[in-house]
Amino acid sequence: MQTEPQQQSAEKVLRVLVFTLMITVMSATMFNIVLPQIRTEFHLSFSQVSWVTSAFLLIYAVGTVMYGKLADSYKLKHLLTFGLILFAIGSVIGFFADNYGMVLFGRIVQAAGAAVVPATSSIIPVRYFPPESRGRALGISMTGMAIGSALGPVLSSLLVSLLDWRWLFCMPLFTLFAVPFFRKYLEEEEREAVKMDWIGGGLLAITIALLLLAITNQSLLLALGCILSFLLFLVRIRTAAEPFIRPGLFRSKRYSLGLIIAFLMIGSGYSFAFLSPQLLADVNHLAPGLIGFVMVPGAIVTAFLGKKAGILADKKGNSYLFYTASALLLSSFVLFSSFAGVSPFFIAVFLIFGNVGLSFMMISMSNAISQSLPKEQIGVGMGLLAMLNFIAGALAATLYGKSIDGGAAVSWNLLNSYPGASVYSNIYSALVLVILGLACLYYRQFSRSSVREVN
Known part of the structure; x- marks a missing residue:
């Protein structure tokens, strides 16, 4: 049973999480509207410029399960601090980009950091709220996604009508304001450090990446690669002493x-x-x-x-x-x-x-x-x-x-x-x-x- 101070801390963490989730969802969707401008500026094809969005979502998906696994062994406030700082670093790289390679690299670094947010958005309500109030906590966290989805296209259109599209990279910098609050209010027990199965995690990441690429590119070769890496992943989790995911x-x-x-x-x-x-x-x-x-x-x-x-x-x-x-x-x-x-x-x-x-x-x-x-x-x-x-x-x-x-x-x-x-x-x-x-x-x-x- 939670004490009153613990309940108050959990409520404050939830509010900060909503803000962070809102900014992250906005950042994931805001670039869709400026893809034609990026394509024109760097003389790209449609398939090339689409990687600004595709690469972000690909790393975002892989990173989500990685951070989820790490959260079983490491404190959430440390993972959030690392992820949000990495998110901001990617934003700075993208803002100063003078070629398409830097733009793409900035989005990849952004995604590698931003993935910590959807991972923790489902963990925090489960870990810090008792079953009788968990639904309310999940509902509140969901509002961050909804608000971000609503505001993303609108703010993107407004911003690019006044400023250069690179300013869209600056939005994630606001998440740095959340770091001190997460570090203050995420009161966690010490967790037993478990040896990370990086081989298993890597095979799962490869499987996810190949699956998403096979779907988006409709490639049979990539689909076969996905099946092969998935089979290797299954072998790994059944033979490793501390598997990335326990078969049970x-x-x-x-x-x-x-x-x-x-x-x-x-x-x-x-x-x-x-x-x-x-x-x-x-x-x-x-x-x-x-x-x-x-x-x-x-x-x-x-x-x-x-x-x-x-x-x-x-x-x-x-x-x-x-x-x-x-x-x-x-x-x-x-x-x-x-x-x-x-x-x-x-x-x-x-x-x-x-x-x-x-x-x-x-x-x-x-x-x-x-x-x-x-x-x-x-x-x-x-x-x-x-x-x-x-x-x-x-x-x-x-x-x-x-x-x-x-x-x-x-x-x-x-x-x-x-x-x-x-x-x-x-x-x-x-x-x-x-x-x-x-x-x-x-x-x-x-x-x-x-x-x-x-x-």
């Missing part, structure tokens, strides 16, 4: 199924970030700047309701929040399937249902998965969950992109009558079935224990 972690049915449900839910929810802008551009013929404004209301409402969702999970149980989230996601997908191509005003309303539902779902699944982990494996267990977020997004983007390229001769949903919107309607119809299937799977594995928690 995946013997927990609740944890393994929880990861699968979360992975598919996040991939389905990625349709709001990827498909909606494509729909608005292709069918509604909306200008890029206006598309951003259609996306903002959903992010704002999500940020406002994040804390309330966590409280709902604490009071009524995880299952209640999960089914609420499922209902919201289903509502959004049904509306998109039936009315894809309708006025952007209504699309913004559909996105509110979807974004809020996805946020509720992430809180619910993070809470459920955290409860299935032993204390000594919380870091790597939650780190794997955060890593899967990126892989789900990359895989979903490829599948959605291929579906759009393939087109659709007819609309499966007879209610949809908008020319050119059939392929989008069909994708959302398929996602309705995915959500229904996952809800059934969740009911079989998690609902009974959730009911016991409430009673």
Whole structure:
């Protein structure tokens, strides 16, 4: 049981975490809008300039699970100090870049430092808040992501309209203000230093990198390399004295199924970030700047309701929040399937249902998965969950992109009558079935224990 001073420290850490998470998410997305300017300035191809974003996300995904593993042996405040300073160093390198190589190197260094934030954003609520208030803590931390997603494109557009695009590198410097607070309020027990399995960690990193590259480049050779490195990783964790990930972690049915449900839910929810802008551009013929404004209301409402969702999970149980989230996601997908191509005003309303539902779902699944982990494996267990977020997004983007390229001769949903919107309607119809299937799977594995928690 926490003492009052410990509770106060935990609340202060949570507020600082929200600020740090907001800046990090903004930094991850802000450069998308200036890729054409970077391409023109350095005379690059589209594939070359895309590495400004791709390299960041690749290192971000790999680094997330690495920091999660290190958090099981080292104090979070030390990891956060190291990561945020590295984040700032990358920003300085990028700001003074006079060639594309330096720009790319700056983004890579940024990502290597920034990855500590998503890793710790799921660990801090689990480690510093008791189960009865953990949902609220996860909900509050989720608001940082929502606010960052909403403000990123808007601030990016405003900044580049007044200053050179290199000033976007300066945003992460604000995270340095959080370092003294993390060091002051993160009161941690001494942790037993465990020998780090760098070979196992390296094989996992190679597997993740090759997987993301194979997905984005649609390369069979890279996919085969990914399979080979994954097999070597499996051999390593079964033979090493202190493996990077203990095989027993995946013997927990609740944890393994929880990861699968979360992975598919996040991939389905990625349709709001990827498909909606494509729909608005292709069918509604909306200008890029206006598309951003259609996306903002959903992010704002999500940020406002994040804390309330966590409280709902604490009071009524995880299952209640999960089914609420499922209902919201289903509502959004049904509306998109039936009315894809309708006025952007209504699309913004559909996105509110979807974004809020996805946020509720992430809180619910993070809470459920955290409860299935032993204390000594919380870091790597939650780190794997955060890593899967990126892989789900990359895989979903490829599948959605291929579906759009393939087109659709007819609309499966007879209610949809908008020319050119059939392929989008069909994708959302398929996602309705995915959500229904996952809800059934969740009911079989998690609902009974959730009911016991409430009673």
